[in-house]
Amino acid sequence: MSLSCMSVRRGLLATALGAVLAPAIAASPSAPLSIMSTADPAAPKVAYDGLLVTYKSGTSERRNAAAGAATLQRVLRAPATASQFAAVHRATTPAIASTRRLAIGADLVRPNRRLSEGELDTLMRTLAADPAVAHVEPNRYWRHLRTVRATAAAAPNDPGFEVQWHFRAPDGTIETLAPDPGVANHGGIDLLGAWQYGRGAGVVVAVLDTGITDHPDLDTSLANAGYDFISNAINSGRATDGRAAGGWDTGDWSTEDRFLVENGGCMVPGEQRPSSWHGSHVAGTIAQITDNGLGMAGVAPDAKVLPVRVLGHCGGTTADIADAIVWASGGSVPGVPENKNPAEIINMSLGGYGTCPSDSAYAQAIAAARQRGTTVVVAAGNDNNDAASFTPASCPGVINVAATGITGKRAYYSNFGANITLSAPGGGVYPDDGVSGQSVRTGFVWSAGNRGETTPTEPGYVGQSGTSMAAPHVAGVAALVISAAVQAGRPVPTPQEMREILTQTSRDFPVRPLRQIGVGILDAAKAAARGAGSAAGGDEPTAIRMARTVPVTGVSAAADAGVLYRIDVPAGARNLQIRTYGGRGQVKLLTRVGRSPAPDGSNATLRSTRPGTTQSVQVTIPLADSYFVRLVGGTGGFQGVNLVATYSPAP
Template sequence: MSNRMRIGALLGASMAFAFSMAAHAAAPAGGLGATHYNLSSLKSDGHYDRFIVTWRPGSAERANPSLMRQSMGAALSRAGLVRATLSAQGMMQAPVQASYGRRLAIGADVLRTSRKLDRNEAAALMAQIASDPAVLHVAPDVLRHAVRDIAAPASLRPSAFKPSDTEFRQYQWDLKAPSGRATAFGDRNYGGAHVNAAWDLADGKGIVIAVLDTGITTHVDVNTKLAGAGYDFITDAFLSGRKNDGRIPGGWDPGDWTTGRPWQSMCTDEFNPPQPSSWHGTHVASTVGAERTNNGIGLAGIAYRARVLPIRVLGHCGGYDSDISDAIIWAAGGHVDGVPDNTHPAQVINLSLGGYGQCTADDPMGQAIALANKRGAVVVVAAGNDNDNAKYFSPASCPGTVTVAATGITSRRAYYSNYGRTVDLAAPGGGIYAGDRSSGEQVSDGFVWQAINSGATKPVADDSNYAGYAGTSQATPHVSGTVALMQAARLARGLKPLTPAAVLDILQRTAATPKVAPDHRIGAGILDAYAAVNMAINSGGTTSQATLLGNGVALSDLSGAKGSRTVYRIDVPEGAGKLSLRTSGGSGDVTLYVNRGTPATAEDYHCRSAHAGTSESVVLDHPAAGSWFVTVVGRTGYRGVSLVGKYLASR
């Protein structure tokens, strides 16, 4: 049996780097920092007719959509938008009116305007809405998109692709050890995620991974068992492609093409040309674990015995923040009005999507992620493909996420990958060109290969095609699948699941140092699935006898290996005014965990200090009397480090 690879660009949000710079400039300095509203997602050439408003608890507006409309109508008046005006093109524009949309699961509400507003009009309206004392926060309800991946050319594939387990050995460099061993195509593999060794410890059984994307299609090598249990969260008929507004059961992907009316005229431009259906969700879900493994067909998925729950949030032209935030809460097991409760709550949520804007804890996406974290779900997101700082993108910059950059087979940062302090770690996403350079010859080992659908618009049933793509949206499911392996390994051994914070801590502590030094910050290093699963199994155990710290006496020349945990104790008397615990000097990278009464771990600590390098500090005012433990963890190997604990005794 032979298969064809469909080669085509996936739908994307990413635009040229120069255009992203213009988007940064469009956000005024006070927009993000203002207490009540966030303008950072507004683009200079954008148009907006949906706004998410959070009302103060107890306000009359919060309980009454009619009063919400009145409040927004007053804001429109103050913003000068209730008069007929001339557009920049000289066309007469009717007065703007307000209407009520719906309530989100976070408790905020979508309000709409009768026409789309340009950037300046939208900013003026948001400022006026936020000036209402009844309003807590305002954000534009913007469209997010699947991160634009780069498709492998047809020339990189043999004319007849024969599905068999041997294709894992030939094509999936990304799942192998970064040992430097030559691949079937002759490239030295220093960028693999070491998943093959992790399979000796876990397979994902017992874990649900929600993939919030375009949905999923049937494929001979893809497990779609939970597709019917998923949901299509797209409320707008224009985006969903349905006749009517509203959500429907099932996580299926009916297609997201923009090559025909009405989407071609409304959603495409020089940066986003018309595209056939991307089937982005099928490719991402296959990497995370939906690709059937050890079945004698095709390729392999990471957490292949986990259950993958597809949730459609992206359609023609993308998907709104309001729908995505509802879907995050629903995926984690939270309630969303109008939708039956999820009977398969996810422990891992994959978001290979995004767009411009700086995300704060008060924004709808930030609130939804916090609620998912509270339910124990780890939210993994793509950093973006704009070769830019990830802090300018959402949800990559949202608090509570695991944000993933992309690297290639050499371990070099992929030239397109976003970077910066918002990024937590990197994972294989594909470097496209020989040597992971930014141009040149495209090579087979420059891509991540997985199942795809061959339909140009609507899906082909039970397809058997595969495709290679490169992008941070491909790196992200490598991390999501590994998180599922970590939690499944603990479940199989009768251990409690790790908290989202503990998962991130282990991912970063076990990340491999790139062989090629990164040109920009990409977090702790490259995902090492085997090391992460191994540490997850052994995490939370007690350490050996703690070393006693004398008050104000420095311990010098401390050293430890990557992932090591060394415990120290300082006994604090009654009435101490302040306790400080500090590390400094030497080389490497350490994290401090501090706890009272028992040794601190990544799952159980009173406070921690986690910065790049060895300079860490925890200061406590009026600490309780007793033994305080400080655990020094090697995020990398370290040596020559000093530790000092000091308290101010009572007079």
């Protein structure tokens, strides 16, 4: 299952949880929940709290909620709809009620009765067939799984910075957390090297999670300014439905019988768990108070965390999370006060199985946030599966983060695939970042937590592993990049520029991964330096941009010298071909996605080095990314060579 976190207690340590797919949830009389299977046959069925209906741009339904409601009623009252439900399901057409309009313009509607899986599918298809409707999707729940705890017993005396290997330079220094054996650190992000350029001052990072707890090592100055977007009482823990001011974590436990499905709750036996305090751990990684002689450090200690509660006892719904994305980035949400602290960065260490098409609620909310200049960082998922089948990991425009361990290897649980942006420390569980064995604590990621099993009690610190831990490392470094740029008098990077800074300054994997997990491992020092205007990382900024089908002519270079080019390939493109022709001598064509290839071709994604000047590489389904092309001279160099890149654009 997705985005779980492996955690270990240490002194006053608390466990924490990751966000995943929800199991079946019982219906309430006022808002019956429907149950459907996911596309993954191995995953449990999930509950949906109604449907989200998005209308096409320019329609009266998009402009006016009353018009949208009228259209849906017309569709459901049509004789053809009644005939279909009678013939296929031997049932009457369900009535639906419009509950509210989301900030992105979609309507949340609920049927008046519990629907079978087949009925829900028919209802969705019927509504989607109307010419005014762009997209229909279930308003599904997303929530945490149980924590997997390490079995090592003894805990060190000091839970401070010395256990945070993930912040140190990956120089092979032996890290030891007794009684575990020492491990050479090849997975850290070199944080200390980044702070010379700034420590995140003036940057707001919104953490969409379980909220934040009162903790002496967490800056909670924006906790009251945050917001609780959970709208259902059983999920929020409040006495009545409705959202509330403040981003405080009041607990997300489900251990009481009232949370069982048979009692109208949201959990099945065996899935109940104590409170996770997941949001506090994520917030601590990003901006835990540093240099205060207490506890541990954070990536961007001078940044401000804006806690936005979207995950409660049952997790969180698509509708609530989509509205939270819009609000956190400075957009307007009906019925919610203005966000006076709009975030430059949003971190979402949550998700589950399911794709994220461009017209879905998640995708629209993320696109709106990016248009406001907000960078959106998400966790790839912990299913050891292709992240393309997970949301929000597969949403367009996000920085999708996989997890590596202390050795720099891919964490065995981490999702992978072509849509991973880069990797960051998520922590391991077993020796040498293996897939089994006796759990060890040296490789866990350490941050703030709480000892409470239900409501918050005594604060503490916790070690965890998961892509939920990797994402906030990237969000924190993004804050460092912004503060470095501002301190150097440079413009704040756009979301696309931020993506390029983080990827182009990333460090090559010390161990070549067998699965795709992005261009490299996060490097805080180089990213901050690039933000400040330094030529840190690779030579990508020097690349000469190419246009599709327009040849670059007359290129020459001496032996072992070369020229770097860049072609940006859009989403949906097909049949990318990059080739050289003409001229004389010996040319090597080296290509890499997202980064410049080394002159020796050691890290090239594609290469063509046959004798002469006629070289070619092809990709049938290219990534929507920048392809860097380096032409390098072989023996005697080359003269007068032409270079061209072609692809078929999306239909």
